[in-house]
Amino acid sequence: GAVVSQHPSRVICKSGTSVKIECRSLDFQATTMFWYRQFPKQSLMLMATSNEGSKATYEQGVEKDKFLINHASLTLSTLTVTSAHPEDSSFYICSARAEGGSYNEQFFGPGTRLTVL
Amino acid sequence: AQKVTQAQTEISVVEKEDVTLDCVYETRDTTYYLFWYKQPPSGELVFLIRRNSFDEQNEISGRYSWNFQKSTSSFNFTITASQVVDSAVYFCALGRGAGNMLTFGGGTRLMVKP
DSSP states (O other), rough: OOOEEEEOOOEEOTTTTEEEEEESSSSOOOOOEEEEEOOOOOOOOOOEEETTTOOEEOOOTOOTTTTEEEEEETTEEEEOEEEEGGOOOOOEEEOOOOOOEEEEEEEEOOOOOEEEE | OEEEEEOOOOEEEEOOOOOEEEEEEOSSSSEEEEEEEEEEOOOOOOEEEEEETTOOOEEEEEEEEEEEEEEGTEEEEEEEOOOOOEEEEEEEEEEEEEEEEEEEOOOOOEEEOO
């Protein structure tokens, strides 16, 4: 099956610093990747849709200047949490869409747990 | 707008009991996909099943079975003879396409006690 990786798996940072999270499709090309956020004991909420070579589409209520998304290649999308604060502490999960003709399916990464002190 | 409701936030059963996790969805689309995922404590989502809106056949996979009822907009998940390893949070999700963004339900935390 298709594999999606995320790096780092866990990060702890000080308030005010920026953190970059990478999402890679290891064995397929993904023109579209999705970024979800999951607060403790809550569901996954879509933050943004990342499209290779173009600007990301953000969901309502998600600050695009705070959560910078770059999808520079068909196998890599990055999410940068700028000037992170404790309320940004969450589990960030990406998924990548594998496409081929009329078939498309998405595969989830293992997630990145961000803790902001 | 799409919406998924998992009314049961937590379920506790004793090993070997059968348990059904409910999922009710709302969508205006005529074509859509429904999913179930398992999220163990590690956090990684484990894909369990995908079903498209045109296929109402129930499915069985080992101890797992799914009941898709379009008439009631439900896609329920049953675990037969539950085991401790089934303890996890289970999410039902809805998407416009298999590769499109998903709307997740609130999740059901299943605790299977020995």
